[in-house]
Amino acid sequence: MVYFWCVCLxxxxxxxxxxxxxxxxxxxxGQPLEDIYEFPMDPEEVQSVHLHRKSLETTSPLSKYIESxxxxxxxxxxxxxxxxxxxxxxxxKKRRSxxxxxxxCLRKQNCGSCTNCQNRRTGKQICKMRKCDELKxxxxxxxxxxxxIYFTCPILVKVVTYR
DNA sequence: AGAGACGTTTTC
DNA sequence: GAAAACGTCTCT
Numbered sequence: 001m002v003y004f005w006c007v008c009l010x011x012x013x014x015x016x017x018x019x020x021x022x023x024x025x026x027x028x029x030g031q032p033l034e035d036i037y038e039f040p041m042d043p044e045e046v047q048s049v050h051l052h053r054k055s056l057e058t059t060s061p062l063s064k065y066i067e068s069x070x071x072x073x074x075x076x077x078x079x080x081x082x083x084x085x086x087x088x089x090x091x092x093k094k095r096r097s098x099x100x101x102x103x104x105c106l107r108k109q110n111c112g113s114c115t116n117c118q119n120r121r122t123g124k125q126i127c128k129m130r131k132c133d134e135l136k137x138x139x140x141x142x143x144x145x146x147x148x149i150y151f152t153c154p155i156l157v158k159v160v161t162y163r
Numbered sequence: 164a165g166a167g168a169c170g171t172t173t174t175c
Numbered sequence: 176g177a178a179a180a181c182g183t184c185t186c187t
Contacts, residue, residue: 095172095181115166116180122168126180135181 098132105132 098105110117110127117127 097173097181119167120179123166124169124180125167 096135099134100132102133104130 100106107130111129112118112127114128116123116125116131119125
């Protein structure tokens with residue numbers, strides 16, 4: 001099952017909006033082709049998105065596929081993309097970071113009693129009570145890629161494939 | 164399969 | 176630059 005989540009920064013005159021667009025490849029049944037949620041952003045958030053974009057400027061082989069899906073769905077048109085073939089393997093190797101949103105991530109204090117706490121110096125592992133729920137999942141249980149692609153506005157695409 | 168060790172990467 | 180902690184390898 002593959003879903004595409006697009007975070008899309010839209011500037012129209014004085015109005016800045018952040019849209020979250022969810023859609024799936026054509027031919028898959030069960031879900032609507034697209035759901036669009038829009039909500040306003042303040043200038044600080046817009047700046048934050050721009051900064052985030054700068055630090056993540058990469059392209060992916062998926063971009064071509066996404067481009068094709070978008071065009072078939074009549075959603076966007078894309079400029080030419082330069083997609084290095086090995087970028088997805090690079091992303092697979094990249095060390096994951098905690099989500100910062102799940103209950104373990106929000107916990108501020110180590111329990112002090114688990115083996116990871118007791119063995120902090122040599123174990124170098126986070127307290128078991130604080131271990132991020134996302135990081136607990138093995139990487140081969142799902143595949144996640146996050147890339148910026150270039151439409152008429154910058155779009156962050158997060159692709160999650162569950163097996 | 165789970166625990167421990169440690170190199171390496173990421174965060175502060 | 177130091178501390179935190181992820182990923183992976185080895186051992187049991």
